[in-house]
Amino acid sequence: MEHQALLDATNLLCPEPVMMLHVEMRKLLAKDVLKVIATDPSTTRDIPKFCQFLGHNLIKREQEGDIYYYWIEKKEA
Template sequence: MNNIEHDSFLDAVGLYCPEPVMLLHVEMRKIKANQVLKVEATDPSTTRDINKFCQFLGHDLILQTEEGGHFFYWIKKKKK
């Protein structure tokens, strides 16, 4: 497992679309610019939805991995 440092963590395990992205939006508002949020999810649709979320809002999806049916994302919040 990749251990990228992160400032905050979002546990979206067991949640299904659209809940993970809705919670992601809330968590991104809580952290400061250039901080990293790690997300763990089990919904395969997050592989598409989180990527689109980052593209649309300008956040940097640093890394996206999958291990044993769990999807992990490290997202760096954009500068203001």
């Protein structure tokens, strides 16, 4: 899936992936897509809640073994 930015949060544990996600989302323009790669299983709970709380669109998520992938579209201002 097409994305404008990438956040590699592999080998980071809660709360670091979500903290980094917050910083990266601020850098994007509205409707840009950020791809997140993570290895912390808590991201399966934390990232959807982050998106819901802040109004961003979690377009897609996948898991391959112990690696989690998320595509998040930044909300419009």
